[in-house]
Amino acid sequence: MAKITYVEHNGHATTVDVPDGWSLMQAAVTNAIPGIVGECGGSRACATCHCYIDEARLGDLPAPEEGELAMLDMAAAEVRPASRLSCQIKASPALDGLVVHLPETQG
């Protein structure tokens, strides 16, 4: 279990308990958090689950695979060094307290 805080583009923040192994996209969608779409269901095929990870915590996450980086290129909002696809990030105790910022648009 990890507490994850999602901050929407308008500043609205929601914190949810995410079971281990669940992706951050899945937890957002299941908890009806706006700002993450997840159109492809988490198969790394849409980039509508784009998010920005709190920079200070980037090192707590496994590095993105090549396929994630390729798909990130298709994200609708600006891609920054802290950009990730939230469907590729799995919750674990190491991520407890993580803050993720959601982009202005998912396209």
Added chain:
Amino acid sequence: MLHFDPYSPAVDADPFPYYKRLRDEAPCFWSEEAQMWILSRYADIVGAGQDWKTYSSAAGNMMTELPNRAGSTLGTTDPPRHDRLRALVQYAFLKRNLEGLAGPIRDIARGAADELRGETTFDFKDFSAKFTVRVLMAALGLPSGAEAIVDEDTVREKAVLMVQSDPRTRAKGPEHLAAFDWMREYAAKVIAMRRAAPRDDLISNFAMAEIDGDKLDDREVLLTTTTLVMAGVESLGGFMMMFAYNLATFPEAREAVVLNPDLLADAIEESLRFNTSAQRFKRRLMRDVTLHGQTLREGDFVCLAYGSGNRDERQFPDPDRYDVARKPRGHLGFGGGVHACLGTSIARLATKIAFEAFHEVVPRYSRVADQLAWMPSSTFRSPLVLELAVH
């Protein structure tokens, strides 16, 4: 005593009361008939779907698997092999790469709808079958028109037979296996044609696709093509039958989408939740798991009952209501995780265009029969015939 037999005609016809009992009384249930565990709650299915290391697809993902398929297709491999296959095939299915298909799909939809003009009753399958096979032929690049090597009805018939199973023996019968062999031979011919003279279509694309010097081997190209034809024709056709069934059953929903076709997208999502055509898939455990007080052993098969998770009141309020305004985020109609459907974009696009064209010709309709004949399948669910009356 609780029973759940995914091979029984009663479950083909209406699985939802069974699902409800499973969710409430036995969320992790050993089905003697199916010889597998049944997961029926939303959260359990989502958890399993994301954990491919524990819940493996490599021993097959259809409830009743076809011989020699497991291990060589997208749906029946685990990462990293799966991800490699998917990367080679996926490009053409991305939403932005499908835009060019909207025009041709619209022409196909109008053509198929035109044939219904003047009818007072008809089987919706006449429309959905023609439409799906033609769309898949156009998208995949299956030879049609002057180039055709078989007629479209045969392709559809075989694709549908492949996903069925024999209700008595609970296995694939000779006719189902023969259909699979037929499809493999057909795919082999098409691949040979496209390799000899590649065109701008899906099969040419992935038969030739290369990433860092890596390409699909012949067996992978063959089984991927076979699976795409089957998944495409049966899944899209079956889902369109279910969508028409819902619109014919709930007149307010039909009136709303006819009046404002922009609502079709939401109605499609709600149909994927409410009674998706892809009801149940399976996985095999790679380690022991404890769930709801039960111990599931390594090697056991586990059914992910997507259709049940979609009706779980723990996730969707008032789940048995078909509500086109619901916007059911996170539904399991396309599965989820690494194996989430490859065809999501083309399925959404094609269904929307099909119903726009259909409603231009037939805006008011209802079901003729109360009781329907349902396809015998432990994985998929759709009516064999959907007789509609035009008002």
